[in-house]
Amino acid sequence: MSYNFDEIVQREGTEAYKLELREMVFGSKDVLPLWVADMDFKAPPAVIKAMQERASHEIYGYTIRDKKFTEAIMVWLESQHQWSIKEEWIEFSPGVLPSIMVAIHEFSEPGDKVIIQTPVYPPFYSIVSENGRELVKNSLVEKEGYYTMDFDLLEKQASDPQTKIFVFSNPHNPVGRAWKKEELRRIADICIKHDVLIVSDEIHSDLCLFGNQHWVMADLFPELSDRIITCMAPSKTFNVAGLSTAYAIITDQKLKARFHKRLWAMQLHMGNLFGGIALEAAYSEGAEWLTALKKYLEGNALMVRDFIQENMPEVGFVLPEATYLLWFDFRKWGLSPSKLKKAMVEMGKIAMNDGVSFGTEGAGFQRMNIGSPKVIIKDGLERILKVRNQVYKH
Ligand SMILES: Cc1ncc(COP(=O)(O)O)c(C=O)c1O
Known part of the structure; x- marks a missing residue:
């Protein structure tokens, strides 16, 4: 076609x-x-068709997401990223930013420090500081337009006992890097050593260009399983950002239970009918x-x-x-x-x-x-x- x-x-x-x-x-x-x-x-086209068909029913009441939703995610991640996940690792969220916010509230206390790598997507700043946490800027290093990370600084910042979370953009907005395995390895080592939770925002992961590959951090390093929350969505990939539908993937079931409880406490779990339909169609046929x-x-x-x-x-x-x-x-x-x-x-x-x-x-x-x-x-x-x-x- x-x-x-x-x-x-x-x-x-x-x-x-x-x-x-x-x-x-x-x-x-x-x-x-x-x-x-x-x-x-x-x-x-498959997304448009599925939404139009559902719209023609003309009743848009409270709706659940059933197995079709989680199965579509599992099939998509396996086919696009060779990541085999289990159904119970998936948690719906109305957006990647809401997922990050839930993680910040559940896994840090007011006044704790959260690392971001700047320059970065502007809401990363506000989501940390407007939720009462202290922002720690780990500036990326630019050389002739190509960005890398300052691991020494990251290690220093992560070693502060007040540092609880690292909010990571992979691929990175706006510098366009799809981080390499070796770079992810260094981050993983630092976060394990200093007991820092990684909130890995992988919203742009389906959009690697020019033969570059996305590495799912949680998949590469199973030893991270009790300290990583992977945030994904079909929104950027399929241009459905207005449908507020995303998900978090958390392998460790204790970590997942805490995330789930907080998301529900914040009343963020309902989502919307069309978002689920779009995700299922996009991931199955897109x-x-x-x-x-x-x-x-x-x-x-x-x-x-x-x-x-x-x-x-x-x-x-x-x-x-x-x-x-x-x-x-x-x-x-x-x-x-x-x-x-x-x-x-x-x-x-x-x-x-x-x-x-x-x-x-x-x-x-x-x-x-x-x-x-x-x-x-x-x-x-x-x-x-x-x-x-x-x-x-x-
Ligand atoms: C890195 C990154 N994270 C999150 C978002 C927004 O995600 P959502 O609309 O699902 O909250 C964007 C949107 O541009 C983004 O670039």
Whole structure:
């Protein structure tokens, strides 16, 4: 079957966050929305069909998730990641962020320290500090656009007895790394040695590109089983983020029981009817669509790379190992972060995520979402070039 990712689907009038919040975030509605991490593509046909069929029943009452839900997850993880899991390891959650929040509440006390690796997806900051925990920044190390980890610092931070949790982004948003086995090994060793719980956010794991592989940390290192919570979802993979449906996988049944109890205490267990239907259809019938999507995203990323090389070689950019989020380094333009943001919005009329929203390390960077038809990405690149022609003195 062929899928048309070039199709332009109008999202106006659908209350899309990406469109509606432009005025609030960028001060203008007249900007090309290449920011929020959802895609401008229709969901896989099987997902649409399943939801339409269920919608035609016309009663949408309280609904359970039965074996179909957990079986779809088990089959998906086995086929995509060669991860064999047991049904009892799976816990529904209405989102990956809610899963992280539940873990923070259950496995740390107010005032305890939680490590994140910055620059990182902005809610990682608020989920720690707004839930009364102390944030510990383990800055990633950047060299010519490629990011690695500072393990010495991580070890030092993990060795603090107040440090209880490490919230890990794998693959990493926004730097696009799909962490390698050896890197995961070092993290595992440090967290075991210093008794730190790993909350492994693997929401982007299905979106490895250019032959890169995702390693499921919990699968690689069974010795982590009583200290790792793996958070996953179909939301990024199949563009169904508005359906609030995710899950956590926890091997150790004592750990799982605590997570489960806390999730229920917080009344987060109900979920919504359509999310379950979408997950089952996507995981059962969406593999071919995903293969086509990844090919299209790779094409977009390569187009961006070529455009940058030809037209603005001073902009730092490396192809992402995973995710549809590109991380551009505009530091050579010599603008302050606020001037860079203003220039993109006012001169370029383009809305990308401002680098500093991911942390101080993001000063001079912008994140572009390439989950859109090629013509839109091309338009975005032309807009950036327009800015460059006005601000870059070379
Ligand atoms: C690393 C990461 N975690 C979590 C989320 C959000 O997950 P959810 O909507 O399931 O809470 C995102 C969305 O962009 C993300 O990039």
